[in-house]
Amino acid sequence: MKRFEYADEGITGREIMILMPSVVIGVGVLTFPKGLAAVTVGADGWISILVGGMIAIFLTWAIAKMAASFPGQSFINYASLIASKPVAIILTFLFAMIALQMVVFQVRQIGEMSKQYIFDRTPLEVVSLIFLLVVIYGISGSRVALFRLNMLFFPIILLVSFVLLLFNLIRIDVGNLLPIFKTGFQGHIKGISDVSTSYIGMGVLWLYIALVKQPKKAPKQAVIGMSIPVGIYLFIYVMCIGVFGNHVTMNLIYPTIELAKAVEIPGEFFERFESIFFVVWIMAIFNTAVLTFDVAVFAITSIFKKAPKVKVIFILSPLVYFAAMLPHDIVEVAALGSFVGFTAIIYTTFVVIFLFVIAKIRGVKHVG
Amino acid sequence: MLAKRMAIIMFLCSLLSVLLAGCWDEKNIEEHGFVVGTAIDQVDGQTKENLMIALTNQFVIPAGIGTPAEGGGEQKAFLNLTVHGESMFNIGRNMASQTSRVPFYEHLKVLIVSEELADTPELLATLVDFFIRDHEMRRGVNIYISEGKAKEILEIEPKPERIPAMFLNTVTDNEQEALEMISSVQIGDLHGFLLQPFSYVLPKIAAEEDKSKVHDDKTAVFRGYNNQMVGTLTGEETKGLNLLTEKNKSGSIVFEIDNKPMAYEVTGTNLKMDIDTTDPGNLEVSINIKANGGIAEMFGDRSLLDEAYIAKIEDKVAEEIEQLANQTIKKVQHELNTDVLEIGKTLKQKHYALWEKIKDNWENGENYFSKANIHVSAEVNVRQTGVTDRAKNREHRK
Numbered sequence: 001m002k003r004f005e006y007a008d009e010g011i012t013g014r015e016i017m018i019l020m021p022s023v024v025i026g027v028g029v030l031t032f033p034k035g036l037a038a039v040t041v042g043a044d045g046w047i048s049i050l051v052g053g054m055i056a057i058f059l060t061w062a063i064a065k066m067a068a069s070f071p072g073q074s075f076i077n078y079a080s081l082i083a084s085k086p087v088a089i090i091l092t093f094l095f096a097m098i099a100l101q102m103v104v105f106q107v108r109q110i111g112e113m114s115k116q117y118i119f120d121r122t123p124l125e126v127v128s129l130i131f132l133l134v135v136i137y138g139i140s141g142s143r144v145a146l147f148r149l150n151m152l153f154f155p156i157i158l159l160v161s162f163v164l165l166l167f168n169l170i171r172i173d174v175g176n177l178l179p180i181f182k183t184g185f186q187g188h189i190k191g192i193s194d195v196s197t198s199y200i201g202m203g204v205l206w207l208y209i210a211l212v213k214q215p216k217k218a219p220k221q222a223v224i225g226m227s228i229p230v231g232i233y234l235f236i237y238v239m240c241i242g243v244f245g246n247h248v249t250m251n252l253i254y255p256t257i258e259l260a261k262a263v264e265i266p267g268e269f270f271e272r273f274e275s276i277f278f279v280v281w282i283m284a285i286f287n288t289a290v291l292t293f294d295v296a297v298f299a300i301t302s303i304f305k306k307a308p309k310v311k312v313i314f315i316l317s318p319l320v321y322f323a324a325m326l327p328h329d330i331v332e333v334a335a336l337g338s339f340v341g342f343t344a345i346i347y348t349t350f351v352v353i354f355l356f357v358i359a360k361i362r363g364v365k366h367v368g
Numbered sequence: 369m370l371a372k373r374m375a376i377i378m379f380l381c382s383l384l385s386v387l388l389a390g391c392w393d394e395k396n397i398e399e400h401g402f403v404v405g406t407a408i409d410q411v412d413g414q415t416k417e418n419l420m421i422a423l424t425n426q427f428v429i430p431a432g433i434g435t436p437a438e439g440g441g442e443q444k445a446f447l448n449l450t451v452h453g454e455s456m457f458n459i460g461r462n463m464a465s466q467t468s469r470v471p472f473y474e475h476l477k478v479l480i481v482s483e484e485l486a487d488t489p490e491l492l493a494t495l496v497d498f499f500i501r502d503h504e505m506r507r508g509v510n511i512y513i514s515e516g517k518a519k520e521i522l523e524i525e526p527k528p529e530r531i532p533a534m535f536l537n538t539v540t541d542n543e544q545e546a547l548e549m550i551s552s553v554q555i556g557d558l559h560g561f562l563l564q565p566f567s568y569v570l571p572k573i574a575a576e577e578d579k580s581k582v583h584d585d586k587t588a589v590f591r592g593y594n595n596q597m598v599g600t601l602t603g604e605e606t607k608g609l610n611l612l613t614e615k616n617k618s619g620s621i622v623f624e625i626d627n628k629p630m631a632y633e634v635t636g637t638n639l640k641m642d643i644d645t646t647d648p649g650n651l652e653v654s655i656n657i658k659a660n661g662g663i664a665e666m667f668g669d670r671s672l673l674d675e676a677y678i679a680k681i682e683d684k685v686a687e688e689i690e691q692l693a694n695q696t697i698k699k700v701q702h703e704l705n706t707d708v709l710e711i712g713k714t715l716k717q718k719h720y721a722l723w724e725k726i727k728d729n730w731e732n733g734e735n736y737f738s739k740a741n742i743h744v745s746a747e748v749n750v751r752q753t754g755v756t757d758r759a760k761n762r763e764h765r766k
Contacts, residue, residue: 126392261506
């Protein structure tokens with residue numbers, strides 16, 4: 001196969017900034033208001049989103065800072081410098097597994113969602129397979145091309161989110177947002193742990209920072225990028241509660257899609273906004289899936305240096321597909337979702353602390 | 369080598385075209401039976417224990433609608449199909465065997481449930497479950513309770529609209545400016561009502577004897593904790609409810625001044641509810657209604673450009689509003705014991721701790737709601753008097 005070759009295979013800080021929302025915004029946005037509304041009173045969930053977001057932003061900064069202090073080096077390289085080669089291999093392998101899990105979840109969830117709303121009779125297996133095939137096509141080519149694709153898709157995703165929020169403004173019932181500050185401490189903790197599973201994805205920075213041409217600026221750009229999903233989540237949540245109220249939100253499977261269905265553009269010259277919303281959101285989910293799959297392949301090829309990338313993809317893809325088809329029903333899919341979320345968070349937090357502590361003890365810094 | 373490669377590519381392409389072109393969900397537009405209205409009734413002669421439901425779907429016949437210029441000819445523009453069954457799912461299956469077109473609900477506009485079904489506790493929730501759950505339905509479907517058979521409403525012969533369901537939809541939208549009726553309720557709103565413990569109201573409609581139109585100036589009152597219809601508010605009582613809860617903010621109030629009727633048109637209201645919670649067993653609720661509007665029509669001939677006279681009008685309107693409100697309060701508080709005044713909701717929003725304590729004894733048990741003292745005060749502003757001062761002049765007749 002002949003591929004288009006980019007003149008430069010590096011990425012800029014701006015692409016890192018766009019990378020963050022592209023990875024984070026995926027299927028989580030469609031469902032998170034449900035879980036959050038169930039454990040909080042009124043619109044109090046915004047506190048959980050904000051606090052969870054702060055934690056996510058901090059983790060992003062920590063990862064970017066650490067990765068950027070080893071410019072041009074891959075994760076496995078600087079991890080071996082800090083904590084010996086075998087440990088680095090184990091960490092990289094675990095990283096690949098967690099990224100693959102995320103792909104599994106995205107592939108399954110997109111099938112689940114499409115079947116519910118768009119294709120009533122098309123088997124879920126087929127929808128997921130076709131999605132996965134496109135993802136495979138995406139990652140088989142140039143890595144930098146994926147970042148360029150993000151830059152192309154992201155403004156469209158932002159625009160659609162904006163339309164979604166703007167045209168629901170008139171439907172907000174302020175009474176739904178009350179009472180405020182009535183959620184107990186327990187509720188907030190549950191809310192934060194619930195919403196933080198929708199913030200996963202910052203781990204891709206462990207590997208991608210190595211591609212950045214001027215890594216010095218990367219941490220700041222990554223933080224700016226990470227605050228975009230926090231803002232979007234806040235608006236979508238408040239909108240869901242304002243339009244549907246707490247009780248309805250916690251009973252809707254996909255509150256954000258219902259929000260899209262509720263959009264009525266005045267004058268009735270445009271109805272069925274959700275058809276556009278679906279197209280664009282599948283683009284967003286595609287971005288997430290393609291980047292997480294790519295980062296998993298990246299991690300594995302950094303362990304097995306001689307294995308060709310395409311071969312690795314062809315070995316992993318069937319595994320991903322079969323794993324995605326394992327859950328029996330939507331309850332198991334949701335359970336898979338929270339499992340994926342929690343393992344990713346625990347892994348990220350653990351590795352940040354672990355590498356930081358070891359580096360401090362052994363005095364490794366700024367190599368290269 | 370090249371030939372072999374080409375062969376593989378050709379094979380893959382043809383495989384893909386087989387796999388990808390076969391769209392499982394392909395359905396041509398002619399095969400859809402567009403349902404615009406649905407009515408749910410109880411089958412006559414059936415007991416509540418052994419409930420049989422009659423579901424009537426109103427299908428559009430596109431040929432009957434025609435173009436505005438040529439009209440639709442003699443053909444009817446709609447087809448009503450009634451199917452009996454124990455559950456919506458059952459009915460759906462039976463419906464499929466009776467029509468060549470599969471019911472397609474994406475354009476459903478109205479759902480009508482008959483009164484006799486609505487006054488069984490929890491039944492309404494069961495009946496509308498299918499309409500909330502199915503992904504084809506939109507949350508914007510208007511819902512009504514019918515006096516008598518729901519099916520009869522889909523059988524009216526309106527003019528100039530040709531499809532009863534569409535007629536109903538337009539008429540109720542137009543009448544947003546009448547205080548006698550509450551603004552239309554959508555199935556998405558109803559979902560919220562069903563999930564929450566608060567009582568609520570739905571518009572109630574009835575078909576006129578000669579089938580030419582529907583009456584829509586009544587309101588069905590539902591008790592929140594068991595979703596049972598407990599009573600009906602008349603048009604006058606609905607006026608009071610609208611003023612008290614801002615369900616519909618505009619409309620006209622007719623009152624008498626100097627023994628001549630005058631119409632005051634409300635263009636907006638501003639509501640303030642204060643609850644004194646010192647004694648939960650005896651809540652003091654004060655509701656202040658500020659109405660803005662103008663004079664729409666007068667029978668008298670005094671000049672309206674007179675401060676004192678305007679003040680007098682304002683007092684009269686305020687008196688009328690208070691009287692309308694008190695009449696409604698009396699009915700819902702003492703006769704129906706159902707809090708459709710949203711006092712419970714306000715308590716939850718502003719006095720959350722107290723609400724958590726008394727919510728199970730609000731409309732039953734201790735009956736805190738019926739023990740509350742509700743005071744209404746009204747302030748009225750006359751902002752416009754129309755484009756003319758007087759339309760008649762007494763001096764000429766002298």
